[in-house]
Structures are given as C-alpha cells and as structure tokens.
Amino acid sequence: MKNEFIKAAKHLEPQIIRDRRHIHQYPEVGMEVPNTYAYVKERLEQIGCETIDCGKYGIVTTIGNGGKTILLRAELDALPTKEETDIPFRSQNGNGHLCGHDIHTAMLLGVAKILKDREENLKGTIKLMFQPGEELGIGAKVMIEHGVLENPKVDACLAIHMMPDERNGHFFLKKGITCAYLDGFMIEVTGKGGHGSRPEETIDPLNVVVDMYSMIKGVVDRETSAFNPAVCTIGVLGGGSAANVIPQKAVLEGTLRCCDSKIRERMIDRIIICANAACQAAGATHSLKLISTPGMYSDPGLCDDMKDFVCEINGAEKVAEVELPLLGSEDLSYISEKVPTMLMWMGAGDVGAPTSHSADVYFEENYLYMGSATLAYCAAKWLESSCRE
Numbered sequence: 001m002k003n004e005f006i007k008a009a010k011h012l013e014p015q016i017i018r019d020r021r022h023i024h025q026y027p028e029v030g031m032e033v034p035n036t037y038a039y040v041k042e043r044l045e046q047i048g049c050e051t052i053d054c055g056k057y058g059i060v061t062t063i064g065n066g067g068k069t070i071l072l073r074a075e076l077d078a079l080p081t082k083e084e085t086d087i088p089f090r091s092q093n094g095n096g097h098l099c100g101h102d103i104h105t106a107m108l109l110g111v112a113k114i115l116k117d118r119e120e121n122l123k124g125t126i127k128l129m130f131q132p133g134e135e136l137g138i139g140a141k142v143m144i145e146h147g148v149l150e151n152p153k154v155d156a157c158l159a160i161h162m163m164p165d166e167r168n169g170h171f172f173l174k175k176g177i178t179c180a181y182l183d184g185f186m187i188e189v190t191g192k193g194g195h196g197s198r199p200e201e202t203i204d205p206l207n208v209v210v211d212m213y214s215m216i217k218g219v220v221d222r223e224t225s226a227f228n229p230a231v232c233t234i235g236v237l238g239g240g241s242a243a244n245v246i247p248q249k250a251v252l253e254g255t256l257r258c259c260d261s262k263i264r265e266r267m268i269d270r271i272i273i274c275a276n277a278a279c280q281a282a283g284a285t286h287s288l289k290l291i292s293t294p295g296m297y298s299d300p301g302l303c304d305d306m307k308d309f310v311c312e313i314n315g316a317e318k319v320a321e322v323e324l325p326l327l328g329s330e331d332l333s334y335i336s337e338k339v340p341t342m343l344m345w346m347g348a349g350d351v352g353a354p355t356s357h358s359a360d361v362y363f364e365e366n367y368l369y370m371g372s373a374t375l376a377y378c379a380a381k382w383l384e385s386s387c388r389e
Contacts, residue, residue, distance in 0.1 A: 002313040002377055008114045009373035015113075016368050019043065020106035027078030027095040027102070031133040031142070033057045036076045040105060040130050047113050049128075055146040058139070059130040062152065063115045067124030068386045070379050071149070071157040071339075073332060074108035075101040075134040084359040099356045100162035100348065100363055103371070105130060107160065110372030115380070124383035125152055133331075137182060137293035140331040149338055155386070156302055157341040158378060159332055160371055162363055165355045166347030169367035171310050171319045171374070173344045174326075175303045179296035180231075180257040181264045182329030186289045187212065187275050189239075191282070193248035205250035208282045209237055212252055215274040220256070220267055230258045230267050231327050257327045259295065296325075296333040299340035305385065306342050309378040314370065328356075346371055 009016075028036050037057040044051050049061040057076065062069075083096035091097070108128055115126055129148055133139025140148075148154075166172065189212070191205035213234055220232035232254060239250030256271065258264035272288065279286045303321075311319045326345075335341050348363040355361065 005114060005313065005373045005377045006370070008117065009110060009369040009376070012110045012113055012372065013369040016106050016110045016372060017365050019109050020102050020365065020368065021089040023102040023105055024097045025089050025092050027091050027093065027097045028076070029078055029080045029095050030136055031057065031139065033076045033132045037132070040076065040109065043109050044112055047109070048116050049112055054129070054148050055142045057132045058143045058146065058148070060127060060148055061112065062125055062127045063112070063119050064122035064125040064383070068155045068383060069125040069127055069152045070382055071127045071129055071154045071335070072108060072111060072375055072379060073129045073131065073140070073157065073159040073335070074104040075139070076105060076130055076132045077101060077135050077139065079135055079357065081357070081359060085362060087362070096359065098358065098361050099135070100164070101134065103162050103348070103363055103368060104160065107368055107371040107375065110369065111376045114372060114376040118380070122380060122383060123387045126379045126383070127152070127154060137291070137329060137331045141334045144334055144338065149335070154339050156382065157332070157335050157339055158306065158375065159343050160346050160375060161330070161343060162348045163345045163356070164349040164361050164363050165351060165353045166345065166349065167351065168347050168349060168364045169318060169370060170347040171314060171344055172322050172347070173298065173303055173307060173342065174322050174324070175298055175300040177259050177295050177325045178298040178343050179325060179330040179333065180259050180327045181261065181295040182293040183256040183264065183268060184291040185254055185256065185271060187252045187286055189250045189252070189279060189284050189286045191248060191250070191284045194246050196244040196246055199246060202246045203283050204246050205284055206239055206247065208278050208284045209239070209250045209252045211281070212275055212278040213237055215278060216254070216271055219270045219274060223270065224263060224267070228260050228263060230256060230263055232256050232267075257329065259325050259327070261295070293329045293331055294333040294337060296330040296343055297336045298342045299336070302340045302342045305382060306344070306378050309381045310344070310374055313374055313377045
C-alpha cells in the first residue's frame with residue numbers, strides 16, 4: 001500500500017509543483033483570498049471532487065463514504081510582507097508566501113487526487129479543509145462556526161507544516177502542547193498634548209509607553225522559568241508626528257507566547273497591572289485590547305498511531321519525536337480543542353537556513369510529493385485501523 005501511494009504521489013509531482021508555484025506568485029492575505037480560493041476550487045473540480053463553501057473563502061470537500069471521518073487541513077493565506085528572493089516564480093505583488101501555506105495547499109491538492117482515484121477502497125471518509133486567515137489566528141475558528149467539523153462529523157484531524165530550517169524530507173512531531181498560546185495586546189495611552197517647550201503643562205504619553213515597555217519586558221523576562229518560558233515581543237512603540245509637539249496619544253503593541261496555561265494567565269494579569277501602574281503614575285489613561293489564539297494540542301494517542309504510519313511510508317530514520325514545542329502559534333488549535341488532532345512538521349531545507357516569515361526564506365521542492373503521499377497514506381491507514389477497533 002505504501003509503495004502505491006508513493007508511486008502515485010511521484011507521478012503527481014510536476015502538478016504539485018505547478019500548483020505551488022502558481023499560488024506562490026499571487027499571494028493573498030487574511031480572510032480575503034478570492035483568487036487563491038477560485039484556483040483551488042477549480043483544481044478540486046478538475047480532480048472530480050465536489051466542493052462546498054465553508055464561510056466566505058473556506059473550501060471543504062469529502063472523499064469516501066460512511067465510517068469515521070478524518071480531516072486534513074491546508075491554508076490559503078500569505079503574509080503582508082514583500083518577498084526578497086530571486087526565484088523565477090517569486091511573488092508578483094507586495095505579499096509573500098513566507099510560511100509555506102502555498103506548499104500546504106499544493107500538497108493537499110495532491111492528496112485529493114491520490115485519494116479520489118482510490119475512493120472505493122477507503123474504509124471511511126476523508127474531509128479536506130482549505131482555510132483562509134491562519135496568519136490572523138481566526139480562519140479555522142470561522143470555519144468551525146460554519147460547520148467544518150459536521151456533516152459528516154469529524155473524528156480526528158491531521159496537518160503538516162513545512163519547516164525550511166529543518167532537514168529536507170524529514171518529519172517531526174510533538175505530543176501535547178505543540179505550538180504556544182498566543183496573546184496579542186494593543187495598548188493605546190492617552191495623555192495631554194502640548195508644546196514641546198512647556199512639558200510641565202502636558203502628560204507625555206510617549207514617556208508612559210516607554211515605562212510600560214520596560215515594566216512589561218521586565219516581568220515577563222524575570223518572572224518565568226527558563227524551563228517553562230514565556231516570550232514577549234513588543235514590536236510597535238511610539239506616537240507623535242512632529243519633533244516639537246508632545247502628542248495626545250501613544251501606542252504599544254506586542255505578543256505574549258506561552259506553553260503553559262497557568263503561566264499565560266499570570267503573565268496577562270501582570271501586563272494589565274503594568275499598564276495600569278504606568279498610567280496611574282503619570283496621570284494618563286489607556287485602553288487595552290487582547291486578541292488570543294489557544295495553544296495547539298497534539299493528541300498523544302493520535303500521535304502514536306500517526307507516527308507508526310509516517311515511519312512506515314518514510315522510514316523510521318526520517319521521523320523524530322521532539323521534546324520542546326514551537327513558540328509560534330497555530331490556529332489549528334481551535335480544531336484541537338474539539339477533536340483529537342495532530343500537527344506534524346516536515347523539513348524543507350536544512351538547519352541554519354532562513355526561517356519561516358523571513359523575507360528571503362526558501363523551501364526546497366524535491367520532497368513535496370512525499371508530503372502528499374504521507375498525508376494520504378496516514379489518513380487511509382487511520383481509517384483502516386479505526387475499522388478494526
């Protein structure tokens with residue numbers, strides 16, 4: 001069976017690469033991905049798959065009939081960051097597929113063809129999900145709200161994420177918390193503006209956000225263990241528009257990433273306390289907005305099953321179980337809260353190469369067909385094993 005899946009995927013390799021390169025050249029961001037949506041929908045219909053809209057630009061198709069259902073996921077969206085490579089199929093606009101979503105989608109189209117050609121032999125149902133808005137941390141949640149886990153009801157979920165800074169063609173998995181909880185915080189401070197020559201008549205909001213920056217970084221850095229860390233990045237800080245004017249408002253925006261829910265709760269409380277204290281000391285006011293994505297949890301039992309299948313088709317020497325989670329976030333986490341889910345990583349480069357989200361990131365293409373073969377094989381084998389339970 002495994003050789004049959006590898007042979008089928010290898011035959012599809014040119015098409016998988018063509019799909020990847022087309023999507024790569026025309027990246028769209030967020031929840032608005034009309035052209036990518038249209039391309040994927042057309043390709044699925046060419047394969048013979050009936051598609052269903054799930055939300056504005058989400059796509060679902062099912063292969064097989066009856067039995068248990070396993071969901072496979074890919075993402076349609078890119079980043080609002082300009083690509084800085086010289087590859088011939090580089091982005092044609094100011095956005096960039098710098099996280100590998102173009103590859104995930106192309107590989108899942110390959111899965112669709114492999115499984116559709118073998119539909120009568122499947123021991124259950126495989127549902128394919130193409131989602132927008134992963135980089136916003138909301139796309140999977142929106143598709144859940146539109147019924148992606150129902151009709152038929154999903155029993156398990158599997159996804160691959162490409163890693164350009166890991167060994168090409170190797171697979172990695174982590175049981176339990178796989179990706180961090182993510183909390184984005186946006187704080188707007190309101191002071192009292194005025195002339196730069198008369199600061200005593202103002203409440204300088206820039207001073208407040210500078211103090212806030214030091215306080216927040218201090219509590220996160222000094223009040224968490226190196227063995228169970230929290231990472232806080234403040235990427236936006238400032239305000240004002242003229243050198244001789246003290247502004248009325250200033251802003252601070254950052255992200256908190258934790259792998260432990262209790263530490264996460266405590267750090268959020270500390271950020272709120274820091275914001276209150278800095279404003280109270282200066283006589284300023286503020287508003288605080290939090291946008292959160294839960295931690296991605298890979299079900300240990302499902303991981304055990306899938307690891308066996310991944311080893312069968314790739315060889316045990318190309319599969320490793322890692323101890324530490326990624327501090328990056330993943331909105332597949334919303335699905336992992338509902339059904340047993342596993343996220344695995346696949347290397348597409350080498351250690352030390354530019355990482356995902358880098359403007360110059362490069363993903364190797366010569367093992368993409370094995371990504372398709374692995375997803376299709378794991379899904380089919382899981383259904384087969386579930387029938388025997």
